Structure formats: C-alpha cells, structure tokens
Amino acid sequence: MDLDAVRTFIAAADAGRFQEAAAELAVTQQAVSKRIAALERSLGVRLFTRTPRGAELTIDGQAFLPHARELLRAAERAVASVHTGRRPLRVDMITSRSAASGLMRGFHRAHPEIDLDVVMLFDIETAVAAIRSGAIDASFRAVAMPGRPLPGDIESVRVLDEPLQLLTGPAHALASARSVTVAQLAGHRIWMPGLAPGTEWTAYYDDLAAEFGLTIEATGPNFGSDALLDTIADTPALATFMGGQTRLVWPAGHGLRRIPVTDPTPVYPHSLLWRRDDPHPALAVLRAHLAATAAGHGTPGTWAPEWAIPR
Amino acid sequence: MDLDAVRTFIAAADAGRFQEAAAELAVTQQAVSKRIAALERSLGVRLFTRTPRGAELTIDGQAFLPHARELLRAAERAVASVHTGRRPLRVDMITSRSAASGLMRGFHRAHPEIDLDVVMLFDIETAVAAIRSGAIDASFRAVAMPGRPLPGDIESVRVLDEPLQLLTGPAHALASARSVTVAQLAGHRIWMPGLAPGTEWTAYYDDLAAEFGLTIEATGPNFGSDALLDTIADTPALATFMGGQTRLVWPAGHGLRRIPVTDPTPVYPHSLLWRRDDPHPALAVLRAHLAATAAGHGTPGTWAPEWAIPR
DNA sequence: GTCCGTCCACAACCGGTGGTTGTACCCGTA
DNA sequence: TACGGGTACAACCACCGGTTGTGGACGGAC
Numbered sequence: 001m002d003l004d005a006v007r008t009f010i011a012a013a014d015a016g017r018f019q020e021a022a023a024e025l026a027v028t029q030q031a032v033s034k035r036i037a038a039l040e041r042s043l044g045v046r047l048f049t050r051t052p053r054g055a056e057l058t059i060d061g062q063a064f065l066p067h068a069r070e071l072l073r074a075a076e077r078a079v080a081s082v083h084t085g086r087r088p089l090r091v092d093m094i095t096s097r098s099a100a101s102g103l104m105r106g107f108h109r110a111h112p113e114i115d116l117d118v119v120m121l122f123d124i125e126t127a128v129a130a131i132r133s134g135a136i137d138a139s140f141r142a143v144a145m146p147g148r149p150l151p152g153d154i155e156s157v158r159v160l161d162e163p164l165q166l167l168t169g170p171a172h173a174l175a176s177a178r179s180v181t182v183a184q185l186a187g188h189r190i191w192m193p194g195l196a197p198g199t200e201w202t203a204y205y206d207d208l209a210a211e212f213g214l215t216i217e218a219t220g221p222n223f224g225s226d227a228l229l230d231t232i233a234d235t236p237a238l239a240t241f242m243g244g245q246t247r248l249v250w251p252a253g254h255g256l257r258r259i260p261v262t263d264p265t266p267v268y269p270h271s272l273l274w275r276r277d278d279p280h281p282a283l284a285v286l287r288a289h290l291a292a293t294a295a296g297h298g299t300p301g302t303w304a305p306e307w308a309i310p311r
Numbered sequence: 312m313d314l315d316a317v318r319t320f321i322a323a324a325d326a327g328r329f330q331e332a333a334a335e336l337a338v339t340q341q342a343v344s345k346r347i348a349a350l351e352r353s354l355g356v357r358l359f360t361r362t363p364r365g366a367e368l369t370i371d372g373q374a375f376l377p378h379a380r381e382l383l384r385a386a387e388r389a390v391a392s393v394h395t396g397r398r399p400l401r402v403d404m405i406t407s408r409s410a411a412s413g414l415m416r417g418f419h420r421a422h423p424e425i426d427l428d429v430v431m432l433f434d435i436e437t438a439v440a441a442i443r444s445g446a447i448d449a450s451f452r453a454v455a456m457p458g459r460p461l462p463g464d465i466e467s468v469r470v471l472d473e474p475l476q477l478l479t480g481p482a483h484a485l486a487s488a489r490s491v492t493v494a495q496l497a498g499h500r501i502w503m504p505g506l507a508p509g510t511e512w513t514a515y516y517d518d519l520a521a522e523f524g525l526t527i528e529a530t531g532p533n534f535g536s537d538a539l540l541d542t543i544a545d546t547p548a549l550a551t552f553m554g555g556q557t558r559l560v561w562p563a564g565h566g567l568r569r570i571p572v573t574d575p576t577p578v579y580p581h582s583l584l585w586r587r588d589d590p591h592p593a594l595a596v597l598r599a600h601l602a603a604t605a606a607g608h609g610t611p612g613t614w615a616p617e618w619a620i621p622r
Numbered sequence: 623g624t625c626c627g628t629c630c631a632c633a634a635c636c637g638g639t640g641g642t643t644g645t646a647c648c649c650g651t652a
Numbered sequence: 653t654a655c656g657g658g659t660a661c662a663a664c665c666a667c668c669g670g671t672t673g674t675g676g677a678c679g680g681a682c
Contacts, residue, residue, distance in 0.1 A: 001314055001386050004669095018630065031670060033631060038669090045393045052629055052678035059446045060393045063401055063428035067389035074385040075312050078378035082356045082371045090374055117374040135370045329659065342641060344660060349640085363649040363658055 003075055005039040006068045008032055009047060013065055017054040081117055088115035089282040092127050092139035094201060095120060097225070099162035099245040100140030100270050107289050114282045123199035128154060131273060137280045139273045145203040146307055155276050157287075158309055159294045161267035161302060163244040163260070166190075167229070170255030171236035181263040182212045182303075189215055191231075191238045194222030205241070207305040208266055229256060243268060264301050269308040314386055316350040317379045319343055320358060324376055328365040392428055395445075399426035400593040403438050403450035405512060406431060408536070410473035410556040411451035411581050418600050425593045434510035439465060442584060448591045450584045456514040457618055466587050468598075469620055470605045472578035472613060474555040474571070477501075478540075481566030482547035492574040493523045493614075500526055502542075502549045505533030516552075518616040519577055540567060554579065575612050580619040 011021035012032060022029040040047050047061035057065065081088055093100035096118070108116060119136060121127045127139040131154060140159070144150050166185070168175050174188070195202045195218035202218070209216040222228075232240055233254040242258065272290055274283055322332035323343060333340040351358050358372035368376065392399055404411035407429070419427060430447060432438045438450040442465060451470070455461050477496070479486050485499070506513045506529035513529070520527045533539075543551055544565040553569065583601055585594055 001390065003312055003314060006389075017628090019628085028671065029630070030632090030672085034669070037631085043390065043393050047393075050630055052676095054629070059401070059430050059432070059441055062430040063392050063399070064389060066428070067385070067392045071382070071385045071389050074378070074382045078317075078375060078382050079312065079354065081374050081378045082354050082358075088374070090370070117377070119370050119373040121370070130370055328657090330657080339642065340659075341643085341661090345640070348660085361659055363647095365658065 001042060002035075002038070003072070005035045005042075006071055008035040009039055009061075010065070010068050010072065012036060012048065012055060013057055013061065016056065077115070080115075088117045089138070089280055089286065090117045090119060090136040091286075092119050092121045092130065092136050092141075094141065097246040098140065098243055098268075098270065099160050102245050103140070103160060103270075103290065103293075106293065107286055110289055111282075111285060114285060123196070123201070124148060125198075127273065131275050131278075134275070134278070137274060137278055137283050138286060140270045141273055142200050142204055142269050142305075143271050143273065143309055144307055145200040145305075148200070150273070153276050154273055156271045156273045156309060157290075157294075158269055158271045159290045160270045161299065161304065162270060163302070164241045164266045164268060165244045166239050166259040166261055167232055167242045168239040168257045168259065169233040169235060170257065172239055172257070173236070174239070174259060175255075175257045177259055179260040179262050182214075182261060182266065183263065185261070186213045187215070189217060189238055191217050191219075191228075191240050193218060193228060203307075204268065204305055207307075208303075211303070229254070232256065241266075262301070264303040267299075267302045267304050269304045271309060312353060313346075313350070314383070316346045316353075317382055319346040320350055320372075321376070321379050321383065323347060323359065323366060324368055324372065327367065388426070391426075399428045400449070400591055400597065401428045401430060401447040402597075403430050403432045403441065403447050403452075405452065408557040409451065409554055409579075409581070410471050413556050414451070414471060414581075414601065414604075417604065418597055421600055422593075422596060425596060434507070434512070435459060436509075438584065442586050442589075445586075445589070448585060448589055448594050449597060451581045452584055453511050453515055453580050453616075454582050454584065454620055455618060456511040456616075459511070461584070464587050465584055467582045467584045467620060468601075468605075469580055469582045470601045471581045472610065472615065473581060474613070475552045475577045475579060476555045477550050477570040477572055478543055478553045479550040479568045479570065480544040480546060481568065483550055483568070484547070485550070485570060486566075486568045488570055490571040490573050493525075493572060493577065494574065496572070497524045498526070500528060500549055502528050502530075502539075502551050504529060504539060514618075515579065515616055518618075519614075522614070540565070543567065552577075573612070575614040578610075578613045578615050580615045582620060 008021060008025060011024050012018055015021045015024065018032045018036070019029045022032040025032070036047065043060075043064070045060040046058050047064060048055040049058055080086070091100075091104060093104070095101075101118075104116065104118060108114070121130060121136075121139070124139075124141045124143060124145065125148065127136070127141055128151065130136040131139060132151065143156055150156060166174065166180060174180055174184070177184075192205060195205060195216075205216050208214060228240065232238055233256050244258075244260070272287065274287070319332060319336060322335050323329055326332045326335065329343045329347070330340045333343040336343070347358065354371075354375070356371040357369050358375060359366040360369055391397065402411075402415060404415070406412075412429075415427065415429060419425070432441060432447075432450070435450075435452045435454060435456065436459065438447070438452055439462065441447040442450060443462065454467055461467055477485065477491060485491055485495070488495075503516060506516060506527075516527050519525060539551065543549055544567050555569075555571070583598070585598070
C-alpha cells in the first residue's frame with residue numbers, strides 16, 4: 001500500500017478521468033494508470049471500470065474511497081504531530097496510570113476538538129528542559145523537590161492529589177483489611193522496582209518512607225507493571241503502592257487487593273507545569289479547564305512532602 | 312511518507328533496538344536504519360536518540376507513535392473494506408441525501424461497533440445484481456417497478472416512506488405558500504434533470520406525474536445538485552422535488568423555500584433489499600434495528616405508486 | 623460510414639530509491 | 653584492553669516507478 005497510489009486513486013475518483021488526475025498530480029496519464037493498476041493488484045480488486053470516456057468507480061472502489069480519504073487524513077495528522085507550528089497540545093505525565101491521565105481524559109471529553117499528544121518523560125528535570133525548549137507544552141509532575149527549584153519562566157499550579165493505595169496478593173497479611181493505617185505498614189515490605197535516584201518520584205517515596213518509618217525496596221530490575229503485579233499477586237510478603245485512581249486492567253482470578261491507606265492518607269501531589277510564554281492556544285484552555293474542575297488537594301487527613309508546592 | 316517506514320518505526324519503538332526490529336521485519340539492521348533515517352528526514356525531526364545500547368524515542372517520537380499506529384490501523388481498515396471475507400457491511404442507497412442516509416446514521420449510532428460502507432449504485436437493476444453477486448449486502452430502493460419483479464432469492468421489506476417537498480426559489484409563484492396540494496402543482500414546471508429512463512426512480516416520478524397530471528421535465532444534462540439548486544433559486548418558473556428529510560447544506564441568502572405537499576403527500580417508498588442467504592453477521596443486526604425503529608409508511612393521506620410493495 | 627478526438631493500456635527505456643554486504647565507530651563490561 | 657552488542661556510513665546492485673512512444677476502443681460530427 002503506497003500512499004502516493006492512494007492519493008492518485010482519490011484524485012482519479014474525484015476527476016472521473018485518469019488524464020485529469022494526472023494533470024493535477026503533475027505526472028503523466030500512464031503513471032496514473034500504472035499506480036492504480038498497482039493499487040488494484042495489491043488489493044486484489046478492480047477499483048475502476050475503464051471506459052473510453054473516463055474511468056468510474058466500481059462498487060469496491062466506492063467502498064474503498066472513504067477509507068482512502070481517512071487514510072490520508074491520518075497521514076496528515078501524523079505529520080502534523082511533529083510539525084513545530086500548530087501541532088497538537090503536548091502534555092507530559094509520569095505514567096499513563098497516574099491520575100493525570102484521568103484529568104486529560106476529562107479535558108478531552110470537554111474539548112474533543114483539541115488535538116492532544118501525551119508523552120512520558122523520565123523525570124522533572126527532563127520535563128522542565130522539554131517545557132523550556134518548547135518540545136512539550138505542559139507537564140503533570142510533583143514539584144518542587146529539594147535542590148530542584150522551578151526556573152523563573154516555569155509556572156505551576158497544584159491540580160490534583162492522588163491518594164495512594166496498597167496493592168497486595170490474596171495471601172498477604174493485610175489482604176483482608178478494609179483499610180490500613182500508615183503506622184500498620186511499618187515492618188511490611190513494600191516493593192517498588194524502578195525507583196531511580198535523583199527523580200522527583202523517588203524523592204516522594206523516600207520522604208514517605210522516612211516520615212513514617214516504612215520499608216520501601218527499589219531492588220531488582222523493573223520488568224514493567226505486568227511483571228510487578230504478577231509477583232505481587234504470588235508473593236505473600238510483598239506489597240506495593242499504586243495510585244488510587246489507577247484503573248487496573250488485570251485478568252480476574254489473580255486476587256489482587258487494593259487497600260486504602262489512612263491516618264494520614266499519602267497523596268501524590270500532581271502539579272501542572274508550563275512555560276509562561278508558551279504560545280500554544282490550547283494551553284490556556286487546558287489551564288482554565290483544570291482550574292474549573294480541580295479539587296481534592298490540601299484535604300485534611302492527607303500527607304504530601306513538605307516540598308510540594310502548597311496550592 | 313512510506314507506510315513501510317512507519318511500520319518500521321513502530322517495530323523499532325516497540326523493540327527499543329533497530330536490530331530486533333530488523334529481525335522481526337526480516338530485513339537487515341542497516342535497512343531499518345535507512346528507513347528510519349528517511350522517515351526522520353521527511354518529517355524534519357529526530358524520532359530516536361541512538362545509543363550504544365539501542366535506540367529510544369525522542370519526545371517527537373513519542374508524540375508521533377500513536378499517530379503512526381492509527382495510520383496503520385487506517386490502512387488496515389482500508390484494505391479490509393475491499394476484502395471479500397469480513398469486510399464492513401456494504402449498503403447501497405439511491406443518494407446520500409435520501410432518508411436512507413438518516414436511517415443508516417441512526418443505525419450507526421445504535422451500533423457504532425459495526426463497520427459500514429455506503430455506496431450509490433445506478434438503479435434497482437444494478438443493485439439487485441450487486442446483492443446477488445455479494446458485492447453489496449443490502450440496498451435501500453423503491454420496489455418493485457413494473458417489469459422488474461424481485462428474484463426469489465431477494466427479500467425486501469418497506470422501511471420508510473419519505474415525504475416529498477417542493478423546492479422553489481424566492482420568486483416562484485408558490486414561494487410564500489405554507490403548503491401546497493398536489494392539485495395546485497398542475498401547470499407548474501417541475502424540473503428534475505437526471506431522470507434516466509428505465510430506472511425505478513424515474514418510474515416513480517412518471518407514475519406521480521401521470522396520477523396527478525403534473526409536468527415533470529427531465530430535460531438537460533445533470534450537472535449535479537449544486538447546479539440544480541442554483542438554477543432553481545434563480546428561476547421563478549422552475550421548482551423541483553426533494554426528499555423531505557434532506558438536510559440541505561446550502562449557503563444562506565439564496566432564499567430557497569421548502570414547501571410541504573399535501574392531499575395527498577407523495578412519499579418515496581424506501582424498502583430494504585437483501586439476499587436471503589447473505590452470511591454477513593451485521594445484516595441481521597441491521598434488519599432487526601430497522602424492524603424496531605421503522606415507522607411512517609402506509610400512513611393515510613400519502614401516495615405511493617401501486618407497485619410499491621405494501622409493507 | 624468514416625474520420626477524428628478523447629481516453630486508457632502496453633512496451634521500451636532509464637534513473638533513483640531501497641535493499642544488501644562489508645566496515646567503522648561507540649560504549650559498557652569482564 | 654579486548655570483547656560484544658549496538659548504530660551509522662560506503663559501495664554495489666536490482667527493481668520499482670517514472671517517462672516517451674504507440675496502439676486500441678468508443679462516441680460524436682460530418
């Protein structure tokens with residue numbers, strides 16, 4: 001399937017004659033004939049009935065036409081996604097399973113006309129550099145970890161606190177608890193592979209562990225969340241933390257338990273970061289949307305690190 | 312933009328290494344390197360950062376990835392649309408402005424998971440041949456015109472009567488009427504270019520004209536509905552018929568008037584036709600949907616040709 | 623009926639794209 | 653420091669896809 005052939009097909013279908021399509025595309029009639037013959041060969045069906053007065057679509061050709069147009073539109077959108085001017089709004093978040101993902105879904109529902117691209121950068125340092133360079137327009141991150149104050153041209157607002165939950169297998173000692181207090185977690189092994197030194201999310205869990213005397217292990221290679229959940233499900237002595245708004249896509253039968261944590265509830269403080277002079281028109285819309293719908297931070301009974309910006 | 316390059320990009324992004332992608336695609340690593348370099352050149356951005364341990368996506372690469380996947384999905388759907396087995400349900404209708412279009416929109420809303428393709432064939436004869444050959448799965452047509460009884464393997468059910476309206480320009484004698492009776496139309500010139508002899512829709516208008524003594528002219532070449540509407544708007548002596556459910560997309564200011572016709576209201580009888588042994592699973596769903604939502608035919612005060620199948 | 627105009631397909635030719643093999647370079651690790 | 657795994661660059665070559673030239677089919681004008 002060659003996109004040039006598809007383009008040629010559309011031009012010929014619209015024109016009704018190969019010659020006219022050839023003129024539009026600035027090639028010879030023979031080239032159009034060859035392209036369409038090649039397309040027909042690759043599809044295995046005849047798209048036009050050739051007549052001495054032009055070429056008209058077969059039934060298959062008629063059915064194919066809207067799909068061909070959609071294909072070219074998709075190609076155009078793909079190109080636009082990396083085009084510097086007027087590209088989709090590009091937003092970074094820590095992981096697709098974070099609450100920021102839900103916020104962006106809500107934003108998309110409210111403004112389906114705004115094209116979005118979501119990327120996942122490594123840490124706050126990378127994100128800030130990307131925002132300053134214009135590579136991305138906004139980022140959902142926890143700020144500002146010690147030693148990494150935000151530069152003056154970066155603005156931020158805390159938009160959502162995501163409560164953490166404990167995730168255990170069915171044989172874990174706390175598996176049947178309706179909820180657990182932070183104090184109860186002391187002494188239990190909490191496993192979070194992939195915590196990388198120097199990142200803001202590791203700083204968060206370090207602070208959490210230090211504040212309440214928890215044992216958070218980052219040992220072992222990170223084979224991805226599937227492998228993590230698999231191990232958690234099978235290992236009675238292990239548990240892990242997970243964002244309370246994560247929608248787990250997990251086959252039933254593994255018996256994974258999600259247990260709210262209280263006294264206080266640790267929350268992950270998501271802030272929206274953006275560059276003050278980013279000209280992207282959709283950025284203001286996103287900020288207004290989040291300002292209108294933001295809720296649930298600074299709630300009593302929750303805990304976030306000292307360094308999390310207050311509002 | 313080469314789809315092979317896009318496929319290669321996705322494979323490399325998923326694998327994280329060009330070599331592995333090359334193995335998957337059964338080409339050499341050098342070929343993958345060249346394809347991606349060409350894609351990057353054509354897009355004008357770098358998609359991967361090459362490291363001695365593989366290649367990882369840049370921010371642009373991350374943003375491009377979902378669009379690339381969508382592009383391939385679109386290509387797949389396009390191919391499937393002409394693939395004999397498991398292609399979308401293919402439905403014929405007389406014109407995209409007919410009431411059948413509204414029925415299909417409603418069906419699509421009710422069953423968005425069912426892929427649809429709409430084609431417009433010439434007349435009932437072509438449609439029946441296409442149904443029997445399996446080229447299409449169903450057709451909205453007026454049946455059964457004299458001399459063209461439906462073959463035994465074709466079933467049909469009348470699904471919707473579409474009331475006709477009169478369309479006039481602002482200077483037409485009937486332009487300010489809230490409604491007109493059929494009797495009032497006698498003596499006025501009704502222009503319907505494109506009426507082709509031997510088709511079921513021409514048979515319909517012939518019957519209509521004969522029954523009520525109307526003057527329906529089919530003279531002149533058919534330059535499309537835009538040209539028709541343009542002429543109607545500017546010519547006080549001309550009017551035309553139009554399906555009462557047509558949503559006209561017409562710039563304001565032309566002053567076109569749509570006037571209901573009464574005593575009786577001529578209705579165009581749309582029946583659904585299909586082949587009894589068509590195995591397409593979505594065909595049964597469509598029939599059930601239409602049976603559940605069908606309404607408005609056989610209403611008193613309406614007129615349809617004698618030959619229109621009763622229910 | 624015949625000629626002409628229009629339109630598409632086929633043949634021959636040719637240049638450039640895109641594959642291959644071979645090689646250089648880079649970097650983490652033993 | 654050698655080694656292994658990764659990517660890029662160079663040279664070569666086949667074939668894809670363009671061009672020009674030509675033939676055939678059909679409709680309309682005379």
